[in-house]
C-alpha cells in the first residue's frame with residue numbers, strides 16, 4: 001500500500017483537557033486510487049492530511065508512506081520522505097507573485113538539487129499535462145484561479161511523488177472550474193499511479209473519485225456523510 005495509516009490517534013492540548021482530533025483512524029490508499037475525505041468543519045480532515053503528510057506525528061498508531069514507516073522517524077527522515085514521495089496541494093495556490101508558471105516548478109527542483117536541464121523538460125511536460133501549454137511564462141496575476149490551481153498541482157508533482165495530498169482544491173473556484181480540477185486530479189492519479197487523498201466540501205465532484213470516506217468527530221468511515229458542512 002502506498003499510503004497506510006493504522007489506528008492513528010492525534011490529540012491536541014485543550015486547556016486542562018485534551019481534544020481528540022483523530023480517533024483510531026485507519027486508511028489505506030493504493031497506487032492509482034483516488035480517495036476523497038468529506039465531513040463537517042472541525043471533524044479532523046486537515047489533521048488527517050497533516051499526519052499523512054508527515055507534518056504532524058500522531059500520539060498513537062503508525063503511518064507508512066511508500067513502504068516506509070515514518071511514525072517514529074525523526075524530523076530529518078520525515079522531511080526526506082516528504083521531499084521524495086509526497087506531493088501536497090494546498091487550498092490556496094500560494095504561488096510566488098514574481099515567478100512565471102515554469103519557474104514556480106523549477107524552484108522545487110532547485111531546492112531538491114536537481115539539474116536545471118532535466119528539471120526544465122519535466123516542468124514543461126507537467127505544465128502540458130495540466131493543460132497549461134503556452135502559458136509557461138505567465139505570472140500568477142496573468143492566470144485565472146483555475147489556471148493558478150493547475151500550476152499548484154503541477155508543482156506538487158515535480159518530485160514524482162507516490163502520494164498526492166490535496167486540501168480543498170475547488171474552494172476558490174466556480175462549479176465548472178472545480179469539476180475540471182477534480183477531473184484533472186483523477187486523470188493524473190491514474191496516469192501517474194498516485195495514491196491521492198483529497199479533502200473536499202464539494203459533493204458534486206465525488207462521482208469522479210474511487211473511494212469516499214467521511215470524517216465525523218475524528219472518526220473515519222467509508223461512504224459519503226449525509227450531512228456535510
Ligand SMILES: Nc1ncnc2c1ncn2[C@@H]1O[C@H](COP(=O)(O)OP(=O)(O)OP(=O)(O)O)[C@@H](O)[C@H]1O
Pocket residue numbers: 012013019020021039040041042043044045046047048215
Ligand atoms: N493546532 C491545534 N491545536 C489545538 N486544536 C486543534 C489544532 N488544530 C486543529 N485543532 C482542533 O482539532 C479538531 C479537528 O480540526 P481539523 O482542522 O482537522 O478539522 P477539519 O475537518 O479540517 O475542519 P475544516 O473543515 O473547518 O477545515 C477541531 O476541533 C480543531 O479545533
